[in-house]
Amino acid sequence: MNQSSLHVLAFGAHPDDVEIGMAGTLAKLHNEGLKTGICDLTLADLSSNGTVDIRKKEADAAAEILGSTIRVNLGIPDRGIRLDNEQISKVVTVIRTYKPKLIFIPYQIDRHPDHGWCARLVEEAVFSSAIKNYRDTENLPSHRADAVYYYFINGFHKPDFCVDISETITQKIASLKAYASQFSKADSDRVETPLTNGYIETVEARERMMGKEVGVIYAEGFKTARPLLLDSHGLGVNQ
Incomplete structure (x- = not known):
């Protein structure tokens, strides 16, 4: 494996998407000696709470908790993820740079439209990445990932397979708590959102039910x- 290569690369529309869906799995893989990475498509610049700078710091802290080798952000506008050549090329560059064996993306059925757009964009990029003559932003050699899997953000869906995270649930919860601007209970200076009303507890309950x-x-x-x-x-x- 190339030094810059990853075993697993997980994409999310916003910082914290990957943590909600599969932080326990990323921590488990890291603990087993595998190299993992996270790519956030947007800076979540339209978030009701927090700022871009705060969310960057929170994302870096969460990635450190999970042992991720890299975390990159493509700076696509929040609510602006689309299937255009420019965005596809950006994602292809990330895939070809880190050459992951496995790629994880959000499950398309989700209350937030950005999560479905993220899945569709990365699916297009995964296909284009394997085409020898496709030109990305850096003109890198083609790369074909072994498989693409989908993680859940909102909702409870019937899975095709599960990963036991009993030993890494504490790391998952810690990575979510790193996003204090998003998951802390709203006070007078903050906007109440679905994330500020026991969301972490809901995620934990979902993973217990899945278990x-x-x-x-x-x-x-x-x-x-x-x-x-x-x-x-x-x-x-x-x-």
Whole structure:
């Protein structure tokens, strides 16, 4: 593996999206010695609470908690994610730079339109990244990721597979609490949003429920873009 390569690269529309959906998995993979990274598409410049500078600091703190090798931000306007050549090229450059084996993106069915747009944009970039003659912003060599998986942000969906995060749930909660501007209870100087009313507790309850579905304490659920191919080990068959 190239020194700059990652095993896993997770994309989110805003800083904190990846943490909500799969912080426990990222921490678990890091603890197992794998290299992980996060790419935020926007600076969340339209956030009701906090500022761009505050959210940058919070995002860096959360990434450190999770052991992420890199965290980059593409500076796409908040609520301005679109399927145009400029944005696709930016995402392709990130994919080709870090050459991830696995890419994670938000599940498209979500109350926030940006999360669906993020998924669609990265899907386009994943395809273009593998095309030899496609030119990104840096004219980098093509790269084909092994697989794309979808994580959940808002809502509770039936997963195609789960990851046991019982040992890293504390890191997940800590990474979410790093975003004090978003998840702290609203006071007189802040706007009340869905995130300021027990959102972290809701996420924790979801992961506990997901864990109950697969027989562990806590789990994060994921959807697949295509069927999984399993061997006897993956099927849980032991000799």
